[in-house]
């Protein structure tokens with residue numbers, strides 16, 4: 001009987017889906033080259049799946065009196081609650097599907113991991129090592145899950161620590 005493959009959540013834009021704020025993708029062919037046939041991909045786009053449009057205004061993480069918020073840069077509209085409500089449900093669904101790891105798009109205000117910037121209300125960058133909002137929630141719920149970003153793909157694969165990757 002064939003072994004069950006590890007299920008890996010992947011930021012959908014990395015797999016070629018044109019879900020970014022400007023309607024483009026961030027296809028990274030190395031992900032398919034290195035991982036296809038070894039894992040099952042589960043594409044996830046927090047911003048589109050929580051109900052935001054394509055295209056949509058660019059957002060950033062902003063720190064103010066209410067903590068760190070996900071805001072539309074041009075208007076200051078706060079999308080934090082929308083994202084948090086959706087993510088709470090989605091993370092439970094992903095865990096029920098057996099997702100064992102997650103590869104995210106670096107530096108995104110929703111998907112970045114350890115490399116997303118936070119700004120003050122004047123637009124000054126005050127930190128460059130934060131997690132995106134969805135990732136922050138995922139890590140609270142699943143602190144041991146293997147999480148990486150495409151700009152450190154080999155490190156992510158190494159962390160998976162599976163024999164199937166030693167070819």
Ligand code: SF4
Pocket residue numbers: 011012013014019020021044045046047048105108110111
């Ligand atoms: S929210 Fe994440 S998956 Fe969606 S377009 Fe932005 S970086 Fe890609």
